[in-house]
Amino acid sequence: MENNKIRVALAGNPNVGKTTLFNAITGSRQHVGNWPGVTVEKKSGTRIYKDYEIEVIDLPGTYSLTAYSMDEIVARDFIIEERPDIVVQIVDASNLERNLYLTTQLMELEAEMVIALNMCDLALERGDKLYLDKMEEILAAPVVRTVASKNIGIDELLDKVIEEKNNEQYHGHEIGYGDEIEDKILEIEKVLNEDGGLAGKYPIRWMSIRLLEGDVNVMRKVAKSQVSEAINDLLDSIDQEEYEAEIADKRYVTINAIFPQLCTRSDVKLSRSDMIDRVLTNKYLGIPIFLALMWGAFELTFAFATPFMDMIEIGFTWLATSVAASIEPVWLASLIGDGIIGGVGAVLIFVPNIFILFFLLSLLEGSGYLARAAFIMDRLMYKIGMHGKSFIPMLMGFGCNVPAVMATRSIEDDRDRLITILVVPFISCGARLPIYILFAGTFFGRQAGTIVFLLYILGIAVAIASAKLLRSTLIRGKPAPFIMEMPPYRVPVLKTSLIHMWDNGAMYIKKAGTIILLGVIVIWLLASFPWGVEYGSEESYVGIIGHSFEPLMKHLGFDWKITVSLIFGFVAKEIVVASMGVLYGVGDNQEALAQSLLADPSITALSSLSLMVFSLLYMPCVATLGVIRKETLSWKWTIFALSYGITVAWIIAFVVYQGGSLLGY
Amino acid sequence: MKRGTRQKMWFALLSGCSYILFGLTQLITGSSKALFGISVPHSIGKVITGMLFIPADAIAGLVLILIGCVFIYGFEEIRSGKYEGIAYVYVGILLSLIFAGIYVLSGFGNTLEVYLLKNETFTDWSITDDIRPEIYLGLLSLLAYLKWKDDFDIDGMKPVDHDQKDTDTSVH
Incomplete structure (x- = not known):
């Protein structure tokens, strides 16, 4: 047998x-x-x-x-x-x-x-x-x-x-690589044949070609051999990169020569998918179209969500008023009205934006377009030292940075993966959106959608620049080659897109009922104590905390209230807006919060822009930091991600605020 | 060249020029307002932008120019005998429909604010405030799409040029 x-x-x-x-x-x-x-x-x-x-x-x-x-x-x-x-x-x-x-x-x-x-x-x-x-x-x-x-x-x-x-007889064909390469192959074969162990175990011609191409795995196999020194001497005399390209080129020449003998392609229809790809992956039009579609998504997220936000606001305002009128004692009414309803409501108001953005992103994903985004960006990514596949986790980061960091597992090279993990937190997740909507909507009016879009682009730009910096300093090396097959374009399935939207949006609602609820209660307590001080005043604990960090943040245009909000935003970015609602004592009423912000002399359009930039970049939330630690298995890199984010955010926000002030804005 | 192809070629030229023209106007008015705080002066310029509902929106202007470029690219390809240029016309139509859809939905949102929520900040709003070139130029694309939607799977074309790398893969 x-x-x-x-x-x-x-x-x-x-x-x-x-x-x-x-x-x-x-x-x-x-x-x-x-x-x-x-x-x-x-x-x-x-x-x-x-x-x-x-x-x-x-x-x-x-x-x-x-x-x-x-x-x-x-x-x-x-x-x-x-x-x-x-x-x-x-x-x-x-x-x-x-x-x-x-x-x-x-x-x-x-x-x-x-x-x-x-x-x-x-x-x-x-x-x-x-x-x-x-x-x-x-x-x-x-x-x-x-x-x-x-x-x-x-x-x-x-x-x-x-x-x-x-069939006992082996019948193989060889590809000819031209005189120069063939001579080198023969030289290497001759040396390799001196080691009986290697010659008996591996195809020697194949091994010679791979050595010329600089194959690290094959070089490792040879390194243990007695002929390793002689091989190294031979390889030192050539430019392996040049040989690798030449050998690949010869293979393609061979394929091009034999292909017409094996097959005749008929004149066939160009499918719609092919047609769309021809344009959307065009060298010149691909990236502008990608940017235009993303901008369109943010415009719609902003404009179409407004009436639904207003509806939620009306509901919460009614709830807060009813609670304030019917609950005794006053401190409990304040806790529930100003703290819980105000804080959580200030976050839940943005649910329509979150849902619309996720729905649009899932439409783009379901249509097969987002897979092309990685393809379109690959040329740029490779130039700056990032792996083309890195763009997929980055796109996932628009939803939430936690799964985005986990998605880096698909990147083969450890260094490519580490770089991607470290830069993903710069991608603007859904939790940061409420901050932009609040401040861009309040200070930039009809240009709010464009401001939000530019913030998302800034996040990508900082991620890419950071990758370049890391690649040329701490994590040196070249990114691995990227080959990816594209799924065909198809009309997105509405049900799938709705499910995708719900899965992501529900996570946001769940956070509002858990960590954000806890956060706003803590802020309310800090804003109410020591006993007897005015709620949310500079004498309260929250004021003391804010003031102690204010010297560091005032160069960015932030007063103590913004500083406190940003500190609590470390737990979850949504808390920045929730704490604003609590600190300004306006509850969930976004219109009132916007009016309070406009009336606050310490906040201007420029400082609000600086705040949005800082919020985008300053540090990953606790959950993202946890997953960075888990995926890198390193406290060193986790702490690096934290401190690098804060430093970059401070520098860029400083440039925005101080630069804008100098220009007279 | 087939008659249908010629029609698409001229449609691409017409649409391309219109989108670029409207886009440039929108870009100039938008950027002058954003950078220098200057609105279109009380002159023929304002009359034209007012009559054609062209907003001062620089980035939207860039998007219009981009769509126009896609159409012109298609026109050039068809004109030079490359039947694949149809692909650009097709995608140009899709892009113009997407952006028309975005502004129609935005207008719908504003309508809800006015008639359902009676939002005071929208008291001066009228439906014409939300009419913009993306919408009425999109109508032209909609008509073209309805007329030619079956033509966009084309006989007589090779999907891949054998001398070119497969467009589906990126290889370094």
Whole structure:
């Protein structure tokens, strides 16, 4: 029976149907997703077929085997170290050209290959012509047509696997890299062959090519060898980056040369998704369109939410008045009216804004547009030393920084991930929105939406600049390459968007009933004591706390009340507005609070702008700090995030306030 | 060139020019007000901006210019024989509809303030206050969309230029 055992590895690009094929062969029910990265770890299953016990291993989807990410390392190490009998490369027949890059790398690994030409139905429906005989000849591997989702071609594939297993003769083709590179490959091969251990274990030509490309994993393998010094001497004489680019270029040249012989693409329809992408990912128009759409979302959030905010305000005002009139003693009426209803109400008034913004963001996400945002920003992100994938957690940060920090787990490189974790808190979360709405609405009138939009852009700009700073100082290195497959555009499903909106908005309401409620009670107590002082006066505890920090904050245009609000905002950013409501003694009445702010001589349009900038940047809330500690496993980086945020916020708010004062604003 | 394509090309030119023209006016009036506190003087300029409901809104002006550029890009592509230019016309129409929708909803919000909540700060408000170029230019796009919505899946085009990198992936 031993001879009748076959180990088969399924390799291929993400989203080509590997897991579907795995399920079709083994009868498993692994999760199949329409998003890259469903298979992160390898999975295995067994099938008995024609007296053969076929063990199938489903490897993570990769575009190449360059071992830049964990996925690629898992897939490549399995093929090299475990030496499966057959590697089945699942190729998307409707996207053949792209899939051939991996094919060229598998050929170099000297793997016994069978090619499963999957999704043939899509290619044929489109009118493509696939020349299987030519494909077998050029790629030197059997090719089988499959439609895994319909169980078509599975038996034929297994027949080919058995046939190939019993075929003793290895038949591989090599890619030629030109005289200069080939000479270097030969030189390295010669040295590597002197180490019997390496030569017996790894394909030497492949290893030589990878060394020329500067593959860190392969260099580690060689470092333990007796020939490491000789190899290092050889590699020192060349520019590995240049060689890497040249080798990749040669692979593409090969692919471009063989592709027309393997397939003829029909003249086909350009789908709506393709059409939209052509414009939205345009080199010049992509970023302006992204900014315009985000600005539109904030404009609408501001303008459309106003009547709903007013409705909530009317309700809370009635509640506060009723409580004040019917509750004795006075201190209890003050606690419930000024403290609880005033503080919590001041936050709940902004629920419509939060819900509308989350709804619009979920529409953009559901349509597939937000995935493009990462693509559009990738060029810029790479230039400043950030990973393209970092933009996805940053976009998630618009909702809440806590899941955004957790979402950095998808970033493979530790340094890329650490940088992203440290800059995510600069992205303006929903909790900061009430502060902007209150102050921008009060001091900037019809331009409020634009001010809020500019604050969001400032958050992104500071995050990006900080990443650049960290990359060139504390966390040096180059970001890893970024390849991401885009989901097709689709009309967002209303129900899904509403659920998404509710999930995020409900979190905000829940916070209002828990941590914010607790916060406003504490502020009310501090504003009411010592016993006998005027409520919220400078003699109260809250006044004493505010005054002790005021010397540091007065350069930013903040008086003691704003200072106190910002201190309590550390717990949750919404508390800044809630504490304003409590300290100004106007309860939840936003109009009254706006009037009080306008009447307060210590707050001007400029100082309110400085306050909004400071609130945006000054420090992550307690929950975000907790998750930063959890994800970095480091108090050092957690404290760094806290102190760096405060420093950056102070400097930028100082520049805004002092610069504006000098300009006469 | 097919007749339908020619129609789309001229529509792109007309829309592109209109959006850019209105956008520039909006940008100039908006930025002069924001930076220098100067409103459009009592002159023919004010009459025009008043008649055409052009607000002094600089950033909205930039958005109009952007939409205009998308249309002009499409016009240029179609004119130079690239049928893919239709994609720009399609996205230009979608963008103009999105922004028209945003301002219609904003106007709806203000209507609620006036008629449902009787908000005193809106006593001087009238429905014409919320009419702006984004809305009436959007109507033009709406008509174009209704006329051509089935034409935007186009026969006779290759989805990917074989010499170009796939637009769906970003590779360094």
